[in-house]
Amino acid sequence: MHAMNVADPKELAPLLEAILLAAGRPLSLDRLAELFDEYERPEPKQLRDGLAVLAGSCKKRGFELKEVASGYRLQVKERFAPWVGRLWDERPPRYSRALLETLALIAYRQPITRGEIEEVRGVAVNSQIVKTLMEREWIRVVGYRDVPGRPAMFATTRGFLDHFNLKSLDELPPLAALKEMDYEPEPLLEDQELAEDELLQTVAVVPELPVTAHEETSFRTLLAELDAMETGLKTDFEDLHREDEAEEAIDPVDDAGRH
Structure with a gap:
């Protein structure tokens, strides 16, 4: 040697x-x-x-x-991703607005319960969304809130940080990156869970190669995708935006949620 x-x-x-x-x-x-x-x-x-x-x-x-x-x-490098991505036939990952909002809330408000997410969004959190985020190992249960029913508290994982090219939660972009959005109540359909499940199945599974480089995905890109979607849903995301502006001296991620 x-x-x-x-x-x-x-x-x-x-x-x-x-x-x-x-x-x-x-x-x-x-x-x-x-x-x-x-x-x-x-x-x-x-x-x-x-x-x-x-x-x-x-x-x-x-x-x-x-x-x-x-x-x-x-x-x-991110600027080469559009060409490199054509090596695979699978469609690029596409996420529902509800999933992106839920992930953003967990990232910025962790630890947070499902009920607290629903309170901010104004609509029920589809169980398939939580399941998908858990299966992708982007979120995990970190404890249980000491209230009646002891609901699970969710936080992001090391895998979430790796996927979105973050060394720590300190590198999350400012909450002001989310522009104020106009929404109205989201209708609850009987087949909503099935429809959302079908949508989430479009996430591409990139085959592993022995010496391939990892394509970069940034959390700013995720937020930009969320912001670019149709704004036909009403939630309280603008409340998060206003709170962030009102508390300039406070970090957007609660210290208790860092891990």
């Missing part, structure tokens, strides 16, 4: 590139260190120096080094 001079970040960088390309998922500094024999294992600072060199080498390439909650990964 070729001896590796881990003290030289320029020599370490291409090795880290090879590891991250092969992994196809985020790797933490600890996990990267475990891949080296004990006698040559780099210190955390040496790994960071090597990653910094790697990040710099990606500036003129089609992929970039991204740090997310679970660690570091190589992914396709």
